Amino acid sequence: xxxxxxxxxxxxxxxxxxxxxxxxxTVVAMTAPVAHAEEDDGRPKIVVPRRGGREIFSEHCVxxxxxxxxxxxxEGGWGADLRQTALTRDQLIVIITYGREPKGMxxxxxxxxxxxxxxxxxxxxxxxxxxxxxxx
Ligand code: HEC
Numbered sequence: 001x002x003x004x005x006x007x008x009x010x011x012x013x014x015x016x017x018x019x020x021x022x023x024x025x026t027v028v029a030m031t032a033p034v035a036h037a038e039e040d041d042g043r044p045k046i047v048v049p050r051r052g053g054r055e056i057f058s059e060h061c062v063x064x065x066x067x068x069x070x071x072x073x074x075e076g077g078w079g080a081d082l083r084q085t086a087l088t089r090d091q092l093i094v095i096i097t098y099g100r101e102p103k104g105m106x107x108x109x110x111x112x113x114x115x116x117x118x119x120x121x122x123x124x125x126x127x128x129x130x131x132x133x134x135x136x
Pocket of ligand 1: 060092104
C-alpha cells in the first residue's frame with residue numbers, strides 16, 4: 001500500500017498534465033477565432049497607406065510632374081506643381097481618379113486600383129509637398 005500510493009499519485013499527476021497539455025490548446029484554438037472575429041467587427045478598419053508611392057509615381061506621373069513633383073511643361077499641358085498643391089487628400093484622390101482632361105491631366109481610374117491612388121495621394125502630401133506647406 002505504502003509503495004503503490006506515490007506511483008498512483010504520479011500517474012494521476014501525469015494524466016492531469018497530459019490532459020492539460022491537450023485540453024488547453026484545444027480550448028484556445030476553439031475560442032481564438034471567435035475572439036478575433038469580434039475584435040475585427042468591433043473596430044473600424046482604418047487603412048492609412050504610407051510609403052510605397054514613389055514607385056507608382058515614377059511609373060505613371062514623372063513624365064508630366066517630374067521626379068520631385070514640380071511639374072512644368074509637359075505632353076498634356078502645364079503639369080501642376082504637386083509640391084505646392086492646396087488640395088486635400090480626398091481632393092487629390094478625385095483628381096487622380098477622374099483627371100482634368102481639358103487641362104491635360106489624364107484619369108487613372110482604369111490604370112490604377114483605388115488603393116494605389118490613395119497611396120499616391122498620401123505620397124504627394126507626405127513626401128512631395130514642401131515642408132513649409134505641411135501644416136495646412
Ligand atoms: C500627360 C501628363 C500627366 C500625367 C501623366 C499626370 N499628370 Fe497630373 N496633371 C497634369 C496636368 C497638365 C495638370 C494640371 C491640370 C490643371 O491645370 O488643372 C495635372 C494636375 C494634377 C493634379 C492637380 C494638382 C492641383 O493642385 O491642382 C494632381 C493631384 C495630379 N496631377 C496628380 C497626378 C498623379 C498622381 C499622376 C500619376 C498617377 C499624374 N498626375 C499624372 C498632367 C499629367
